[in-house]
Amino acid sequence: MGQTRRPRFPLPRYPTGWFQVAWSKDVVPGKATALKYFGKDLVLFRDESGVAKVLDAHCPHMGAHLGINSEVKDGLIVCPFHGWRFNGDGECVDVPYAQRIPKRATVECWVVHEVNEAIMVWHDIDRGPPQWEVPTLPEFGHEDWSTATHRQWRVRTHNQEMAENMVDTAHFKYLHGTLNQPEAKVDADGHILKMTAITVMSSPAGEVEGNIEAIAYGFGFSTNRFTGLVETLLIGAVAPVDEDYCDVRFSFIVKKIGGRSITDGVGQAFVAEISRQLEQDAPVWENKIYLERPLICDGDGPVGRFRVWCKQFYPEWYRRQAHEAFHGEPMRVSES
Amino acid sequence: MGRWDFRGYARGWFVVAFSEEIQSGDVVPLRYFDGHQVLFRTESGVVRVLEAFCPHLGAHLGHGGCIQGERVVCPFHAWAFDTDGVCVDIPYASKIPKRARIASWEVRERNGMIMVWHCPDGTGPEWEIPVIAGHDSDEWSAWTWGLIEVKRHPREIVENVVDVGHFSSVHGTDVSEMRNEFEGHMATQINTGTAYPVGGGKDHYTLRATYHGPAWQLTEMEGYLDSRLINAHTPLDEETLHLRFAVSLKARNGKPAKQSFADGYVENLRVGFLQDIEIWENMQYRDQPILCDGDGPIIKLRRWYSQFYDQGGAT
Numbered sequence: 001m002g003q004t005r006r007p008r009f010p011l012p013r014y015p016t017g018w019f020q021v022a023w024s025k026d027v028v029p030g031k032a033t034a035l036k037y038f039g040k041d042l043v044l045f046r047d048e049s050g051v052a053k054v055l056d057a058h059c060p061h062m063g064a065h066l067g068i069n070s071e072v073k074d075g076l077i078v079c080p081f082h083g084w085r086f087n088g089d090g091e092c093v094d095v096p097y098a099q100r101i102p103k104r105a106t107v108e109c110w111v112v113h114e115v116n117e118a119i120m121v122w123h124d125i126d127r128g129p130p131q132w133e134v135p136t137l138p139e140f141g142h143e144d145w146s147t148a149t150h151r152q153w154r155v156r157t158h159n160q161e162m163a164e165n166m167v168d169t170a171h172f173k174y175l176h177g178t179l180n181q182p183e184a185k186v187d188a189d190g191h192i193l194k195m196t197a198i199t200v201m202s203s204p205a206g207e208v209e210g211n212i213e214a215i216a217y218g219f220g221f222s223t224n225r226f227t228g229l230v231e232t233l234l235i236g237a238v239a240p241v242d243e244d245y246c247d248v249r250f251s252f253i254v255k256k257i258g259g260r261s262i263t264d265g266v267g268q269a270f271v272a273e274i275s276r277q278l279e280q281d282a283p284v285w286e287n288k289i290y291l292e293r294p295l296i297c298d299g300d301g302p303v304g305r306f307r308v309w310c311k312q313f314y315p316e317w318y319r320r321q322a323h324e325a326f327h328g329e330p331m332r333v334s335e336s
Numbered sequence: 337m338g339r340w341d342f343r344g345y346a347r348g349w350f351v352v353a354f355s356e357e358i359q360s361g362d363v364v365p366l367r368y369f370d371g372h373q374v375l376f377r378t379e380s381g382v383v384r385v386l387e388a389f390c391p392h393l394g395a396h397l398g399h400g401g402c403i404q405g406e407r408v409v410c411p412f413h414a415w416a417f418d419t420d421g422v423c424v425d426i427p428y429a430s431k432i433p434k435r436a437r438i439a440s441w442e443v444r445e446r447n448g449m450i451m452v453w454h455c456p457d458g459t460g461p462e463w464e465i466p467v468i469a470g471h472d473s474d475e476w477s478a479w480t481w482g483l484i485e486v487k488r489h490p491r492e493i494v495e496n497v498v499d500v501g502h503f504s505s506v507h508g509t510d511v512s513e514m515r516n517e518f519e520g521h522m523a524t525q526i527n528t529g530t531a532y533p534v535g536g537g538k539d540h541y542t543l544r545a546t547y548h549g550p551a552w553q554l555t556e557m558e559g560y561l562d563s564r565l566i567n568a569h570t571p572l573d574e575e576t577l578h579l580r581f582a583v584s585l586k587a588r589n590g591k592p593a594k595q596s597f598a599d600g601y602v603e604n605l606r607v608g609f610l611q612d613i614e615i616w617e618n619m620q621y622r623d624q625p626i627l628c629d630g631d632g633p634i635i636k637l638r639r640w641y642s643q644f645y646d647q648g649g650a651t
Contacts, residue, residue, distance in 0.1 A: 164393075168393070168413075170413045170428050171412055171413050173428070174412070174413045174414035174427065174428075175411060175412055175413070175414075181428055280400075283399050283400050283411075284395050284396075284399065284400060284411055284412050286399070287365070287395070287396035287398075287399040288389065288390075288393070288394045288395040288396055288412070289389050289394040289396075290394055291389075291391070291392075291393060291394040294391075294392060294393050294394070295391045295392050295433050295435055295436055296392075296433075297392070297426050297429035297431065297432065297433055297436075298429050298430055298431055299426065299428035299429040299430070300413075300429075303393070
């Protein structure tokens with residue numbers, strides 16, 4: 001009856017931050033890729049100098065998708081419908097059959113940063129410029145470290161729910177079967193949240209004690225460094241696809257021991273173990289609800305502090321809108 | 337708003353599963369009454385239904401939860417709940433928070449079915465579903481059953497009980513006599529006639545079909561084969577319901593009825609319901625229907641049915 005569906009979460013869907021939308025190796029010159037993130041159709045391609053560009057997907061002329069059956073010629077994306085050409089800034093530079101290019105012939109251009117072999121896009125619902133940068137990690141391309149192994153999943157959940165895992169120390173033992181409940185230290189500083197912990201995991205080599213240092217840069221990008229049996233760097237990147245789904249991408253690189261790389265047993269076992277953990281989390285995330293007043297007990301990690309940190313990634317108006325859509329009434333002062 | 341107000345969900349017993357579907361140790365999600373629940377059977381065989389979500393961080397107990405003894409355990413952080421939904425263990429905490437409990441449903445496992453009591457204001461059961469005599473004996477076969485998801489309000493299914501006119505036109509049955517009795521939460525139809533089964537032939541029958549509350553009907557039929565039918569529905573939301581139907585056949589001369597008869601019977605029922613459903617899914621509900629003198633007492637039935645709605649039904 002014209003009623004919109006009540007959203008699953010009382011949270012805004014698309015937070016502010018850097019989000020991975022592709023791996024560098026998948027974006028080859030001359031080819032356009034259709035993407036869907038932030039509830040929008042997007043197109044990704046490389047311009048003449050090889051710089052990755054992301055534009056809104058629909059041609060302003062008649063609405064065709066610039067990423068489906070389209071070509072990239074001389075670094076310009078060519079609309080498959082009428083051959084209009086757009087540069088990496090989203091400006092139409094050629095309409096092959098017209099004398100004059102209409103002024104409004106532009107498509108929205110996104111802020112892109114290609115780093116750590118990944119294509120990162122800045123999202124801000126208010127379209128503000130980036131408030132921080134994604135760090136360039138020295139391990140990438142370093143001779144002491146392996147090349148990256150990639151894994152990818154699509155999960156029906158919210159960015160914040162996945163990010164909450166980091167401070168939820170109790171679930172590691174009870175969901176994932178780690179041999180202890182890690183003692184975690186959590187520090188928040190601006191957009192960065194840092195967690196350090198000691199954990200015990202089982203491995204082919206028996207019980208291994210290891211240190212974890214996890215750093216989240218907003219909800220979209222985190223580095224997770226494990227030391228113990230083998231020194232490993234895991235990048236976790238989570239991007240919201242639409243109202244329901246998120247894409248999760250893991251990049252693993254391992255420090256070489258005597259010239260051995262991640263293709264060796266220990267590195268592979270580690271990739272398998274972390275992937276197994278993600279696949280245990282996924283059914284929980286896909287079916288849980290978000291409790292605004294969770295029932296926290298004395299052994300839980302700092303979930304409350306985490307949620308305070310989260311608020312910075314949503315503009316105030318956006319949080320109010322999400323609250324109202326979920327609850328059917330405006331947010332009270334005590335809830336903001 | 338018309339004369340009849342059947343908003344929300346009726347008060348009564350609703351089947352959520354057949355017993356054989358849930359073994360000891362099973363933990364499964366349900367989605368009835370526009371909500372989410374978890375159904376499980378403990379090691380000792382007790383069946384319970386709780387609201388689905390853990391009060392801790394909101395995980396669904398029916399997706400990955402497990403049974404430990406007489407407890408159901410959340411997949412996320414292993415909080416353990418007893419059969420009343422009270423949290424009795426958090427393996428890593430020294431103290432269990434007072435509010436750590438999950439609302440539980442009133443459940444009956446009876447006649448090989450698992451039923452919950454639904455009442456919008458939380459009031460407990462006002463009547464019971466009867467035990468069907470001999471259903472567990474060799475004299476009657478185990479239920480052969482089916483389930484259909486129907487996009488329709490339950491009242492149309494219930495109205496079938498009195499709608500004598502539709503039997504011949506929709507199901508090809510000749511009804512020679514039909515009467516209806518309404519008493520408290522029960523509505524009974526007594527019906528005799530001739531049916532023409534899909535497999536061919538003729539079947540002279542006498543049946544007594546009683547609704548016990550708004551959603552559970554037992555039909556006892558005497559004919560070529562003596563049989564019992566269950567017709568039960570449970571709303572998923574205000575537009576969708578699960579329709580369950582089951583058949584049990586009586587042994588003849590000490591020999592159990594052939595399973596193929598029961599299978600054929602359930603298939604006949606499915607065909608019958610699908611004939612009804614095609615009409616239900618495409619009809620428009622008439623608040624004040626135009627009735628002819630051969631129609632059953634539809635208005636009487638609506639009055640009976642309205643007692644299960646808290647708003648009182650008739651407005």
